[in-house]
Amino acid sequence: MICKKPNRKIKVFVAILLCFTAIVAPLAVLGSAFAMPPTRVWGSVIDEEGNGIGSATVEIYKLNGDFVTSATTNGTGEFVTNYIDFGTYRFHFIKLGYLEIVEDFEIRNFDHKLDTIVLPFCLSLSTSIVSLVTSPGQQVSLPLTVTYRGALEKQIVEFEVIAPEELSAKVLQGSYEVTKTEVSKGQSFSIQVELSIPQTAQGGTIYNLTLKAIGQIAVSKDFTLQVPNQVGNAQVTGIVEDDKNNPIAGVTVEAHGTTNGAFSKTATTAADGSFSLELPKPNAYTLEFSKEGYLPTTQTVSLTAASTEVKAEDTELSKILWLTSAILGIKVNPGDKLTLPFMVSNVGTEVEAASFSYDVPEGWRAKVVDSNGNQITETALSPSGHVNMQLEVFVPLEANGDYDVAVIATGGAATALTYTAHVEPTDEDILSCQYPGKSSNAGDIIKFKVGLTNPFSVPMRFDLSVISVPGNWTAFIKNADGEYLTEVTLSAKEEIELSVEVKSTSASLTNQTYELGVTAQATNQELSQTMPISVTLTELANEITLTARLPEVAVEAGASVSYPLTVSNLGSTDRYLLLSVDKPANWKAYFKLGNVEVTRLYLYGGNTSDLTLEVVPPNTVALDTFTFPVQIKSESGVVLAQANLTTTVVGSYNLGVSLSTYMATASSGETASFSATLTNTGYTTLTDIGMNITLPADGWSVKISPVHVDALKSRESATFNIEVTTPENTVAGDYMVSVKGESSQMGSGITQVRVTVSASTSWGIYGIAIAGIFIFLLVGVFWKFKRR
Incomplete structure (x- = not known):
């Protein structure tokens, strides 16, 4: 059997697979070892009295608001959640009739136990009295505050008093007995449990009673009433006054035994501020004095077995609202508006609402305003807070003498501050x-500038007249617009300037002084004033001069020229002077005093005035010399002074250049084209206009069409193709080509065009061929080695 060697590719693949397994397998084991398992969360929910709350919902959210899970408490208020991962969560604890509680917890332990959660009641009863000492036959009132803080906008609340049968008890809201009421979200209101102790109650008897308020849930408040063993009663009397020793009626006086703080009895002061309490003896009592709008105070009295009547010290109650001012008396005129500053302060420990009113004499008007002038009728003051106000009082025109005006701030009680x-x-x-007093020639018009002021703080109408006018003379009163006046109405404290014009006759005797008068009478008021004025007629020479410091000026066409002028009144009579210039046709000209354009001048005797005459020739004006007169005239048109001014108009040249583009492209050996436009931005014709092109290097060439233009009038343009x-x-x-316009008179600024030159495309073909050969050789080498 012939064994073949394993393929090289298979060997490489097996080696890589073994390395990957050696690396990944340990990581997988480590990851499994360090992963945290989920955990449960448990805890308990109780009410304000420590009782477990059953059926409360516990909702768990991530901090981004995503819901995770929920749980419900059992009958004892305990809960256990489903398993959740470690981390920080937002827990919502919810139960109908209780305020929802939201808290964030970090879960980092197995079987994580939360702190005990206390859900406040939505409905609550609060009181400062839970136990008191009373006596047979006494009527007792137990004050409570009902508060609703639930999620519903409105809640129906029923009341139930659980008490021994011999006690006659009922719930009062104000003066009405209630068994059920509706309360709004966030509302608090006061109620009283009123009951009567039987006349037959024995000493040492203790009564226990409970008030229940039933809404979505029921809440209750327990009270204890004790009838002590007595050896008799003693009478306690006293007087309650304010800080000005005025008796205060309606003050509640409550007696509390000092040994156990138990409430014993209550009384209310009469109109003379007196009160009387019959209290069991022997005992020591704290008397608590209270009335809405006043700071409460206390006093201690002691009754011995031998006491029959004890007089308490006179008690002073301070008002919660104080009014103070640094000004209490002021001197004014009829028609004035008084601004009387004051500060209202809350010296109590609760927020106090204060409404404002005033007491002023008949026919007077007033209002309370803040520092910005806004009318204020009511404000709220925080404890120990204060605010600055003003009492604005309008004094009638017919007022005369001393008057009292008062500002009143009313909260629980009213307090007043009186001004004189x-x-x-x-x-x-x-x-x-x-x-x-002025002097003039006979027959001249003399003008007096007269100021009229309304000294009152209300609009006022005045009758105007000129008296003691000599025969055949005329006198008129005019406003700034030249309108004739006999009456004028001025706003409060307004002041205006009037012109009184008096014209004498040419036949009037000279070297004499004539006395006249200007009268202003306030309509329907006993206020009148006559101000004397005088006119002295003299023989006066013409003493008006006009001087031009620069009488001859050269200016380019289209530009303006300024001539500084000085007008002098060498006499002692004030004069109205008319300013006149006989300018060439189509020219503009105007006189300026500083930055103000004027056509006439009021010049006091012995004074001078510097003026400027601004002259603007038209753009099309011929190049020439122009002379024109400037005159000073009297009001009747008589020329009093003259100066001749000369303007020489010279050429105004300016040549602008603009390009169709500032960037052009061309290949080597090729042409880039653009155009240039020359504009005559001056006011004089330019001649023999052409282009001057500066090339970046030798060998470059340029062609311009047209070569030149004979002339360009003002604002005309010519375009050259380049x-x-x-x-x-x-x-x-990139190469820069400089472009400049030229004419026989001047040249333009230099503008440049960027010409971007690219290489010939034949080089690109050569590059592609070389790249192809290189790729072919690379493939051949790879194939050869692969076969091996």
Whole structure:
């Protein structure tokens, strides 16, 4: 028998398979050894009283929200989950009638036990009194707070009192007896269990009673009432006052035995602030004083076996809301708006809602605003919190004398802050004039700038007039728009400027002063003022001059030119001056005072004013010299001063170039084409326009069509076609060709075109052939060795 040697390929395959098995098999064993098996989670769910909660659902989620599993508690509140992997999970504990609890737990132990979970009741009863001492025949009120925090928007709650038959008990909400009520989600409200102790109750008797509130579940609160062995009663009396010694009615006074804190009796203060309590003796009692809107306080009294009447110390209750201000008195004028600052503070331990009102004299108006001016009617103050407010009061125009105004903050109780306003008529001027006396020629118009101010904080109407006007003279009052006025209405504290124009006659006597008056009368008010003004007529020479510091200027066509001018009033009379320029046709011209364009000027006597005349020739203006006059005229049109200005217009040249492309391509020995457009961006015609092309190296050539253009007018363009030819032996790469426009007057900027030259395609054919030969040789070598 002839044995053949194993094929080489089979040997290689077997070797690789053995190596793979040697590596993978141990890894599989290790992976199996270190994998963590799943585990169970167990625990218990109880209520607030420590009782196990049965049928509660425990839902388990991954932290990304994916559901894993769930479990249900047994009758004792215990639960065990299905097996889960180690890791961190979010547990939801849910039971109807209880608040849902959500907690994250990290599961890292086998049979992992969770901490005991306590589910709070959705419905709860709370009270500060669970045991009290009472006496035969006494009526007892036990205060409680009912709170619902469940998931339902509304919940029906029934009440049941479990008490001995001899106790007459009922549940009150406000003044109404209730057995069932509806409570909203998140709501809390107060109730009282009211009961009467029998007159026949014996000393030492202890009564146990329970109040049940039944909703989705039932909750309860237990109370203990004790009738002590007594040796008699004593009368406890006292007075309750506020911080201003005013008696407070309606204060609840509760007596608690100091030995066990048991409630004994309650009383309410009368209108004079007094109270009276009949308490068993001997004993020591803590008297608790409380009323809505006031800070509660306590006082201790002791009754001996011999006591018959004990007077408690006078008790002071402080209001929870305080009003304070640094200003309590202010002087004002009729029509003013007062802004009286104050701060409201909550000195209590609970959030207090405060509503605002005010007490002002009849005919006055007021409102409470915050620091931003927003009207406020109510706000909520956190414990020990405060907020700054303002009382805005509008004083009537007819007010005069002293008045009290008060701001009132009402929470559980009302507190007031009183201000005193002393009102007296205003002594402010309503008319003003900086230059009330002027001189002029006979027949001229004299203008006075008069300020009118409304000193009141309310809109006011004023009657206006000019009095004591000489015969045949005219006088008018105008506004800034030149409208004639006899009455004007101003907003609160508004001030405007009026122009009073007085025109004398040419026949009026000169070298004399004439006295006139401007009167403003507040309509329907006892406020009037007459401001005197005077006009002195003199013989005045023409004292207006005009100086041009640069009377002759050269400018390019289309550009503007500025002429600085100085106008002087060498006299002592203020003048209105008209500005005039007789510019060439189609030219633009305007006067500027600083950055403001003006057409006339009010120049005080003895003053000068610097102006600028801006002149803009049209783009098509001829190259020439132009002369034009600038004049200063009176209001009647008389030329008072003149200056002649000259503008020489010279050429404005500018040539722009733009390309159809900034990148062109060509093979070695071939041509790249593009176009260039030349534009006359100046205002003067350019002549003999052509292109100047700079090539990157010798051997390159260029052809331009057309070769040149005779002329380009302003804003005209011409396009040149450019062909750049590369040499046959050009190396592949990027080359820059510079393009520039030229004319007889000027040249453009230089712009460049990038020409990318590629190698001839014959080299590609040679490369493919060589690659084919190489592949053929490689296949032959491989085949030869394979056969071996």
